Amino acid sequence: xxxxxxxxxxxxxxxxxxxxxxxxxxxxxxxxxxxxxxxxxxxxxxxxxxxxxxxxxxxxxxxxxxxxxxxxxxxxxxxxxxxxxxxxxxxxxxxxxxxxxxxxxxxxxxxxxxxxxxxxxxxxxxxxxxxxxxxxxxxxxxxxxxxxxxxxxxxxxxxxxxxxxxxxxxxxxxxxxxxxxxxxxxxxxxxxxxxxxxxxxxxxxxxxxxxxxxxxxxxxxxxxxxxxxxxxx
Amino acid sequence: xxxxxxxxxxxxxxxxxxxxxxxxxxxxxxxxxxxxxxxxxxxxxxxxxxxxxxxxxxxxxxxxx
Numbered sequence: 001x002x003x004x005x006x007x008x009x010x011x012x013x014x015x016x017x018x019x020x021x022x023x024x025x026x027x028x029x030x031x032x033x034x035x036x037x038x039x040x041x042x043x044x045x046x047x048x049x050x051x052x053x054x055x056x057x058x059x060x061x062x063x064x065x066x067x068x069x070x071x072x073x074x075x076x077x078x079x080x081x082x083x084x085x086x087x088x089x090x091x092x093x094x095x096x097x098x099x100x101x102x103x104x105x106x107x108x109x110x111x112x113x114x115x116x117x118x119x120x121x122x123x124x125x126x127x128x129x130x131x132x133x134x135x136x137x138x139x140x141x142x143x144x145x146x147x148x149x150x151x152x153x154x155x156x157x158x159x160x161x162x163x164x165x166x167x168x169x170x171x172x173x174x175x176x177x178x179x180x181x182x183x184x185x186x187x188x189x190x191x192x193x194x195x196x197x198x199x200x201x202x203x204x205x206x207x208x209x210x211x212x213x214x215x216x217x218x219x220x221x222x223x224x225x226x227x228x229x230x231x232x233x
Numbered sequence: 234x235x236x237x238x239x240x241x242x243x244x245x246x247x248x249x250x251x252x253x254x255x256x257x258x259x260x261x262x263x264x265x266x267x268x269x270x271x272x273x274x275x276x277x278x279x280x281x282x283x284x285x286x287x288x289x290x291x292x293x294x295x296x297x298x
Contacts, residue, residue, distance in 0.1 A: 003254075004253075004254060004258070005254060005258050005259065005262075006254050006255040006256075006258070006259055007259075009255050009256065009259040010259035010262055010263060013259055013260065013263040014263055014266075017263065017267070032288065032289075032292055036288075036292045037288060040288055040291060040292070068280045068281070068284060069280075069281060069284060070284035070285075070287070071284065071285060077288070080285040080286070081286075081287075081288045081289050083285070083286075084274045084285060084286035084288075084289035084290070085289045087270050087273065087274040088270070088271060088274045088275060088286075088289060088293060090267070090270055091266075091267040091268070091269075091270030091271035091274065091275075092267065092271065093267070094263045094264060094266055094267030094270070095264055095267045095268075097263065098259075098260035098261070098263040098264040098267070099260070099264075101256055101259065101260045101263075102256055102257065102260045104256075123293075124293070124294055127294055128294045131294065131296060132294070133291060133292060133293075133294040134291065134297070135291070136291065140296075143296055143298060146296035147276060147296045150295070150296050209292075210291075210292045210293075210294060213292055214292070214293065214294070
């Protein structure tokens with residue numbers, strides 16, 4: 001194994017990602033708890049009221065199995081959100097530290113901050129331009145279509161941004177810019193009619209709150225990953 | 234690699250075999266693990282995972298139900 005694979009290099013990437021992801025995931029949970037979750041809970045009141053009305057008329061098309069387990073509101077729900085956030089954060093941090101390892105030459109948290117900015121652009125801004133964060137109970141296009149477009153937006157933005165930043169030749173940079181905008185020219189799948197159980201002010205407040213929480217999260221994740229990756233050298 | 238000048242400049246100064254061993258393979262393995270984690274917490278359709286990760290998915294702008 002040691003002959004074909006540098007285990008120490010992998011351990012360095014993984015250790016930096018675990019530490020940075022753990023910390024940034026907890027930070028995200030705290031920020032969300034303060035400004036995102038209250039909006040989400042408010043929206044759920046509208047959603048529950050609307051689905052109670054609709055339930056008599058048709059089957060629950062919402063994948064919200066009423067009988068399925070879900071965490072109780074309060075500490076239990078916060079706990080599972082924290083677990084989900086930390087595993088998302090470690091996943092993202094693994095991608096960031098792997099990219100740092102391939103590129104080499106990071107100078108700790110400063111270049112990490114730039115990687116975090118890139119992550120925010122690729123994984124939040126790019127998909128959210130077409131599919132803004134939605135409060136529960138809002139009408140949307142079929143899930144599979146949205147997931148496919150989300151993936152396209154993220155792949156286009158990551159490849160496009162990498163070419164724009166790292167490529168030397170002008171032609172390749174232009175290709176990068178094209179990849180960056182292509183998913184948005186194609187356009188995200190939209191529902192036939194934009195309706196929402198929650199008032200539109202609440203939906204807008206949710207978009208801003210999510211954008212701020214994710215910005216804080218990505219900048220923290222990037223600088224922590226850069227910091228720990230350098231420390232582990 | 235040479236078709237994308239600039240992208241792998243740092244890597245290109247080392248002989249090819251050590252670049253694979255020291256950089257590319259460890260990074261691929263770590264990145265692959267990262268994708269598995271992201272899939273499980275952000276995309277997997279299991280109701281159990283969905284309900285546990287619900288609030289995180291909504292605020293991370295993942296397409297959710």
